[in-house]
Amino acid sequence: MRCSPVLLTLSIVLAATAAASVYAQPLAGDPSGVAPPPTADPFPASRVVPIADSAGIGSTVTALAQCGVGYLWIGTPSGLARYDGVAARIYRRSESLVDDRITALFVDSQNVLWVGTASGLLRFDPESDAFSGGLDGFTVTAIAEDSRGALWIGTTDSGVIAYQPESGYAVRIGYDPNAPRSILSDSVTAIETDRRGWVWVGTRSRGITRLSASAAFARRVSEDDVFHIRQSASQPGIRSDRITELLVDTAGRLWVGTANRGYGPWPPDDAAESGGWVDTGGRSVSAFLVDAHGDVLAASGERIDRVLAGEPGRVARSHGHPTVTALLIDRSGTVWIGSETAGVGRLVPPLPGVQTVLAGSGGAWGSDSPTVWSFAEERDATIVVATDRHGLFRFDPDAGTTAAVGALAETPIYGVSVDGDGTLWLARGEHGAVAVDRDGRVQTQLVQTIVGPGLPAEAVFSVAAVDGLVVLGTTSGVILYDRDSARYRFAAAAGADGFVVTTLARSDRRVWVGTDSGSVGLIDLSGESGLDDRFAVGWYDVSDLRVDRIVQPVWSIAERADASLLLAARDGGVIAFERPGRDAAAGDHVSAVRVGGDPPAYGVVDTVDGYWVLTPNDLRFYRYPSGRTEPDEREGERRAAPALRLTRADGLPEGVFAAGALFAASDGSIYVGGTRGAARIDPAVLSGSQWAIDALVPPLAISQIEVDGGNVSAVVAALDLVAPEQTRVEVLLDGYDDQWVAAASGARVTYQDLPAGAYRLHARAVSRNGVVGPAQLVVEFESPRxxxxxxxxxxxxxxxxxxxxxxxxxxxxxxxxxxx
Structure with a gap:
């Protein structure tokens, strides 16, 4: 049941360390570190990341707003949603809304949320989690606030309502054909105010009226208090009287959006072509906003333009999105987009340090995207990229350019290795293996033949070359090829049980072998001469290690500086184990620890500072606590949270990541491949970007508090709208918990059968690196018993x-x- 004021004495207060109100969180860039600074540029090569359908918001959005607590409020034709970054709380007519049809949202200077509906205006009370009536009897189209705190409400057929919330005093300002000082129409579509005390009223078909806010409120309107702006060809006017949107930018300039003639400034800019107006091709302007740099964002149809500050008419960049209905920039600088058919999404600019190596679908590829399977590094630090349908590519990290290699444009390539003399060895599946020079000219072909000394395997999917000795991972086991003598030898046959080589990893003159059965082999090529004595083979059955899950198949292997191995397995995540010394019996192991979390792992690479893990959904970096450590649970590796996490929204390739397509270059860069191209990650740039400042902690909110007998529950959410997985929530109940208890953000925290007594429920947000937020929320209550x-x-x-x-x-x- 909902708590009763008779049974519950409730107060939500900030701890002594925080001076601000719960409902007044610091803005972006505040030294308290609650929110990161705005992004430098919200548009270059941006993509839209939608809110998941599981949030239940729906596909049609009519309005967006962010309240002082930090929630994202989303208006729809069928209710109002409050989104905390994980889930949405849906408010409908059955829960104090007078109408499910939300038409406008506005947060005033006192952080009060106002909701415009098809039946009137409502205000939200966070204490009672309910809406109360403000004004009714009309359909709200727009809401604005003047410098005195009065609200100006536009309606579909009742003109403008000037409303003073504190006193409840309201004045209707309508159209009067006999009064030249009235507004031009009762059908109002847009309202904006400025710091000079003007109220700008846009109408559906009769242009714009500028009113003096003080005079209109006092009902003493003179000729100087009213000014009309109409479409005109002979004097400074607007391109159309069909007004859809109005905006006053940071310089005080009025921007006008129309239903059929584009948008532009008023008065027109004489220095700009066409007065600064932008033609939208007949598309209606549906939303305006100003970003942190003063640039104007204008949405029309399926396009969002960005007009540079101080340069009306110059569209710096456009972005496509289905039928935009609303725009919002939140306090972190993130641009949110509401759509008529695609719900809510956020514009994600390219992350500093993430670079496209090979583009996915679109452009020259059409729908036939290249799937990247493997990478290798040449002696001049260029990166060779192997694809399955488009052959071989070479990426120059200095120039940032990618080019096809030779005549291999139509050749499927699943693995690539660079030999000591610069020869490229390529694994080509059922087409065997081939050696090519830097220009792609074929030098040696290894294929299966019916008679003669051909390749003794049906298909080759991985390759590792070490000074003329070539290790081939095949469907028949591990095969060695000596280029000088042109001889083959099985290093390990599949045998009766059978196995397929899934990966080869070269470490100096050693080649590690991973299989689909979970065993790991070591091909040691440190011998001095001859195929027969130049290698030794040892096998370790990883599938039998003392870990929580079967480890198979092994997709990727990385050898660490302390000689331990990191294995990426589909069914076992990442396993670290210390391999036996040279004198140990095959199959022995010292220790095995599951690290890097539990999800399936497609790839792993080791670096000086830590290791990177590719999962089906993201790329994670786990930082070593203090230099190199053995893979021992006591060092905390098993419980460590990722220091960095990248997703497709951050610029990684779209589609499905390819198993084993993770590579660490000598300059520290990380390469990731998948079914739609490849990307390069520069950790040095990432570490200096705002994305990596994981000490930032978002605002915290406690809501839906309920007490029933000795039971108490509340919803605690860390309001990170962009990356909620980066923050955890912790709670502590005085007199009950002896330590902080982790809770899922947005989930309900419940305590049952509490003994009689007074309690304080503490909640805090903690970053993934353990940094505690600057403010804690405290709920005080007494047991009704x-x-x-x-x-x-x-x-x-x-x-x-x-x-x-x-x-x-x-x-x-x-x-x-x-x-x-």
Whole structure:
């Protein structure tokens, strides 16, 4: 049940370390570190990342706003959604909304959320988690606030309502054909205010009226208090009287959006071509906003333009998105887009340090995207990229350019290795293996033949070359090829049980072999001469290691500086184990620890500072706590959280990541491949970017508090709208918990059967690196059972006192007072 004020004394206060109100969080760039600074440029090569359908928001959005707490509010034709970065709380007519049809949202200077509906105006009360009536009887189209705190409400057919929330005083300003100082129409589509005290009213078909806010409120309007702006060819006017949007930018300039003639500034800019107006091709302007740099974002149809500050008419960049209905920039600088058909999404600019190596679908590829399977590094630090349908490519990290190699444009290539003399060895699946020079000219072909000394395998999917000795990972086992003698030898045959080589990893003159059965082999090529004595083979059955899950197949292997191995397995995540020394028996192992989390791992590479893990959904970096450590659980590797996490939204290739397509170059760069191209990650740039400042902690909110008997519950959310997985929530109940308890952000925290007593429920947000947020929220409450107990005890004490007094009176009464 919802808590009763009789049973619950509730106060939400900030701890002594925080001076601000719960509902007034610091803005972007505040030194408290609550939110990161705005992005430098929200548009270059941006993509839109939608809110998941599981949030239940729906596909049609009518309005967007962010309240002082930090929630994202989303208006739809069927209710109002409050989004915390993980889930949405949906408010409908059955829960104090007078109408499910949300038409406008506005947060005023006091951080009050105002909701415009098809039946009137409402305000949200965060304490009661409900809406109360402000004004009704009309459909709200727009809401603005003047410098005195008065609201100006546009309606579909009732003109403008000027409303003072504190006093409840309201004035209707409508169209009067006999009064030249009235607004031009009762059908209002847009309202904007400026710091000079003007109210700008846009109408559906009769242009714009500028009103003096103070005069209109006082109903004393003179000729100087009203000014009309209409479409005009002979004087400074606007291109169309069909107004859809208005905006006052940071310089105080008015921007006008129309239904059929584009948008532009008023007065027109004489220095700009066409007065600074932008033609939208007949598309109606549906949303305006100003970003942190003063640039104007204008949405029309399926296009969002960015016009540089101070340069009207110059569209710096456009972005496509289905039928935009609303735009919002939140306090972190993120641009949110509401759509008529695609729900809500955020514009994600390219992350500093993430670079496209090979583009996915679109452009020259059409729908036939290259799938990247493997990488190798040449002696001049260029990167060779192997694809399955488009051959071989070479990427120059200095120039940032990618070019096809030779005549291999149509050749499927699944693995690539660079030999000591610069020869490129390529694994080509059922086409065997081939050696080519830097220009792609074929030098040696290894293919299966019916007769003669051909390749003794049906298909080759991985390759590693070490000074003329070539290790081939095939469907028949591990095969060695000596280029000088042109001889083959099985280093390890598949045998009766059979196995397929899934990966080869070269480390100096050693080649590690991973298989689909979970065993790992070592091909040691440190011998001096001849194919027969130049290698030694040892096998370790990783599938039998003492870990929580079967480790198979092994997709990737990395050897660490301390000689331990990191294995990426589909079914086992990342396993670290210290391999035996040269004198140990095959199959022995010292220790095995699961690290890097539990999800399936497609690839792993080791660096000086830590290791990178490719999962089906993201790329993660796990930093070593203090230099190199053995893979021992005591060092915390097993429990470590990733220091960095990148997703496709950050610029990684779209589609499905390819197993094993993770590579670490000598300059520290990391390469990732998948079904739609490849990307390069520069950790040095990432570490200096705002994305890596993981000490930033988002605002925190406690809502939906309920007390029933000795049970109490509340929803605690860290309002990170962009990357909620980077923050965890912790709670602590005084007198009950002896330490902070982790909770899922946005989930309900419940305590049951609490003993009688007074309690304080603390909540805090903690970054993934353990940095505690600058403010904690505290809920104070008393167990209702204690109140009932106290009442009973009070009654007992009262009657005891009364009885005692009565007895005392009886004992001290004079004897002659008794009746005889």
């Amino acid at each position: 204690r109140r009932r107990t106290a009442a009973i005890v009070g009654l007992v004490v009262f009657w005891t006192l009364v009885t005692t007094v009565a007895i005392q009176i009886g004992l001290t009464r004079p004897a002659d007072s008794r009746r005889t």
